[in-house]
Structures are given as C-alpha cells and as structure tokens.
Amino acid sequence: MRNPNNRLARTIARTALILTSATAVAFSLTACGGTGTSDSGDGKTVTVYSADGVGDWYKTQFAKFKDQTGIAVNLVEAGSAEVVSRVDKEQSNPQADVVVTLPPFMQKADKSGLLQASGVDTAAVAAADKDANGKWVTLAGNYLCFIANPSVDATKLTWDDLLKPEYKGKLQYSTPGQAGDGTAVLILLQQLMGKQGALDYLGKLQANNVGPSSSTGKLQAKVDKGEIVVANGDVQMNLATVKEKGSKFNVFFPAAAGGKQSTVALPYLMGLAKGAPHSDAGKKLMTFLLSADAQKSLPDSYAVPARTDLKDAAPSAAGAVSPAQVVKNVEIVHPDWTKVLDELDADLAAYTKATGS
Numbered sequence: 001m002r003n004p005n006n007r008l009a010r011t012i013a014r015t016a017l018i019l020t021s022a023t024a025v026a027f028s029l030t031a032c033g034g035t036g037t038s039d040s041g042d043g044k045t046v047t048v049y050s051a052d053g054v055g056d057w058y059k060t061q062f063a064k065f066k067d068q069t070g071i072a073v074n075l076v077e078a079g080s081a082e083v084v085s086r087v088d089k090e091q092s093n094p095q096a097d098v099v100v101t102l103p104p105f106m107q108k109a110d111k112s113g114l115l116q117a118s119g120v121d122t123a124a125v126a127a128a129d130k131d132a133n134g135k136w137v138t139l140a141g142n143y144l145c146f147i148a149n150p151s152v153d154a155t156k157l158t159w160d161d162l163l164k165p166e167y168k169g170k171l172q173y174s175t176p177g178q179a180g181d182g183t184a185v186l187i188l189l190q191q192l193m194g195k196q197g198a199l200d201y202l203g204k205l206q207a208n209n210v211g212p213s214s215s216t217g218k219l220q221a222k223v224d225k226g227e228i229v230v231a232n233g234d235v236q237m238n239l240a241t242v243k244e245k246g247s248k249f250n251v252f253f254p255a256a257a258g259g260k261q262s263t264v265a266l267p268y269l270m271g272l273a274k275g276a277p278h279s280d281a282g283k284k285l286m287t288f289l290l291s292a293d294a295q296k297s298l299p300d301s302y303a304v305p306a307r308t309d310l311k312d313a314a315p316s317a318a319g320a321v322s323p324a325q326v327v328k329n330v331e332i333v334h335p336d337w338t339k340v341l342d343e344l345d346a347d348l349a350a351y352t353k354a355t356g357s
Contacts (some may be wrong), residue, residue, distance in 0.1 A: 038346055045072050050100035051180055052077040052217040053237035054140065054268060057301040065288050071281050079106045079214040079336040080180030085255070087114045087273055094275035097282035100139060102180025104341040106269040110135045111341065114278075117270035120286045124307040129267070136271035139289060141304030143327050144184040144264045147220065147249040149229040154252035160191075162230065162254065163204050163351060172210040172219055173232040175357070177348040181216040181234050184264045186351060187340060191257060191264075191333050195347070199354040200275040206355045223249045234266055235323050239302035243320075253330050262331040268303070 050058070055077060062073040075288050078086065080102045087096050087109065099109060109115055110131065117134035129138035148154035162171060174182030189198035210228055213219060219231035220238065224247045233251070241247045253261040270289065276282050288294060295305040298317040314322050351357075 011279070031252065033103055044070060044281075045074055046097045046278050046285050047074040047076065047079070047095055048098045048100065048285070049076050049083045050098075051080040051083055051102050051115040051268065052215060053142075053234065054240075054301060054303060056240060057298065057303070060297070061289060061294050064294075065285060068288070069281075069284060071284065072189065073285065079174070079178055079216075080183070081178045082214060084109045084112075084114065088112060091275070094273060096273040096278055097276040097278045098270060098285055099273050100268055100270045102266055103269060103335075103337040104183070104344060105180060106136050106271060107337050107341045108344075109271065114272065114274055115271040116274045118283055118286055120272075120290065122290065124290065124292075126308050129306060130151075131271075136269045137286075137290070138306040139268045139270040139321070140236070140306055141265065141267045141300050142234050143323065143330075143332065144181060144188060144266050145233055145235050145238060145251050145253055145326075147223050147231055147233045147238050147251055149223050149226050150248050150250065151226065152229050154250045157230075157252060158255045158257065158278075159189075159201065160257065162208065163201075165208075167208040169208070169210060170229045171205070171231070172213060172222070172228050174216040174219065175212040175214060176351055177218045177344070178212070178214040180266060181232050182213070183344075184234075184266050185232050186347065187335050188264045188333060189348075191194060191335070192262060195350075199350055202351065203354040206357070212357055220247060220249065234300065235326050236303040238265060239321065239323075239326070243302070248316075251326060253327075260331060262333060263327060264333045267306070283320075325331045 058075055062075070066072050083099060083101045084105045087099060090096070099115065101109070115135040119134065120137070120225065122130050122137045125137055130136065148157065150213050176183045177188040186198060189201055193201060216233055217237060220233065220241050222228045223231050235251065238251050239248070253263055255261050270286060272279060272282050291305065292307065292310065295307045295310050296313055298305045299313050299322055300317065300320070302323055305311060305313050
C-alpha cells in the first residue's frame, strides 16, 4: 500500500513546478513588453518609430535594405508627439532603434535625453538641416498644406473663408501638440497673425471644427469621402495618397486677406534612440536612408531629398508634380524650432484655453 504522505508530497512538488514555470513565462513576456518587436539579439531586426506619411517609401527602401544587409525593419507609425511619447515611456526597456518625427518633437526628444549621437556620416546634408551634436538629421523635406474635397473650389479659399457658417462640422485639423502638422498650423498662424491673433482666429474656427485628431493622416479618408470638406495635411503625404490610393482631394494653401499664400517647412527628422537595442543595425539603416540611391527616390514619393546634391531632383515619372512645383508661388516660413519648443508648453496651454479643447 502506497504511503498517502508521499503521494501528497509529490502533488505539492508538481504544483510548485507548474507555478514556477508559469511565473517564469509570465516574467519573460513582461520583460519583452513594449510597442516594438524584439528579436533574438542577433541584430537581424531594427525597429523604427516614425511619424506617419512616408510609409510607402519606407516599404520599398526597407525591402532593399533587407536584401542588401539581411536586416529586417519593424516599422511602428504614429502621430509625431506619440512617437516621442512611446520612446519616453519605454526608457527602462528601450524598443526603438531609429526615431523619425517632425519638428519640434525631435528637438523635444533631444532635450529629454531620448537620443544619442549616431556617428552616421551626414556630410551630404546642409548644416542647417541637422543637429550640430549629431543627434538628428533631416531625412526628407516637406511642407504644411491643406486638402479639400472636390466639392469645394480650393483655389479661392482664404483663412477668413474657413470661418464661414457653411463649414460648420465640415472642417477638421490635427491637434497642436499631438500632431506635427497640427502644431505647424498653430506656428504658421502665429507667423501670419501674431500669437494673440492666432489664438483669436483658432478660437473662432473652433465653431466649425469637428474635434481633435492626434493623426493628420487619418483626416485624408474623411475628406476624400466627403465626411468633412477641409483638413490640414502636408504636401508629401497628401500627394502620395492621391497617387497611391487614388484619392480625389485637392492640395491648397489658404490665402491671407491680401491673397498671399504661406506654408511652413516641415521636414522629417531622423535620429538614433538612446539605448537602442540594435544600435549598429540602426546606424546601418540611417546610413542607407541617407544614401544617394535611397534619397533620389524621394521625389517619386513627393518628398524633397535631404542631400544637397539632390535638392533639385525631380520625380522619375513623366508629368509627375514635384513638391517644389507645388510650393512655387507660396511663401515658405522656416521657424526657429528651438525657440518654438521653448515656448510650446505655454503656447499649447493658451491654445487649449482659447479653443476650449
């Protein structure tokens, strides 16, 4: 006859083993947490956190990069502020290797200690288009714009027109402080009207605004379908969407009372994340994306190459419109993004108060 005490001891031992294994599995899953995708540590994957807009260009270039190096790229796209916020939240367990976002959010990432000097050769990029300490570099040039449903004659739209009652519930712009393009709307209006004038204008515009949006890209489909008729955007993303998805909206720049159209230079900036788990692979990817071969394809995606030797590059497709042509008669504002960042918290607080959002 078996001893019941031995049977009980064996049961307890098996239970303890199961619990120990379960705990170990749970711990390992927690340790790998984050928004990126980790690999086995062999450096065959690199993770990019990027503001949305150049996804199709990425797709082509990342495939070429993998063919050349054997390194796969995991892309996580979000709004400009969200990209930096994710990196910040994951400091104790970094997931991102390369960060791409718009100003002033890249400057914010730098100021918050979320970037490290990459050591990547950026000699082909003008000094004004990169950080003196090597923390970030322009990947592609771009500009703020607006889009309109074909039901609207966008060629004649002014800032004052957008305040008219017929646009109530038919207009939306991405939220300053959350989206780079939305922040650019606030910055441009400050340049045109002064800080208080911009707040007064946006306070009035709120009567027509559908509501907040953390992503500019998501507004495109709404305008295309006619759910709204006007939204903000950027030249690269909007023209690429027209080409690649057949969207019917039109790109325009609201005019001031005197008829002058203006925009803000809004480049995609790229940096190496501090604590990047695959920093060597990240540096290789950054070098690849700044190469002449990769950069010369940017005009086909309606972006401006960052390299000085390719600034005048045109799209390869016959009849394709270049970003330079789109902004040919538009005044381009180049803000001091460091100053913008220094004043941004106060400006956003004032914006929230003025709009009640």
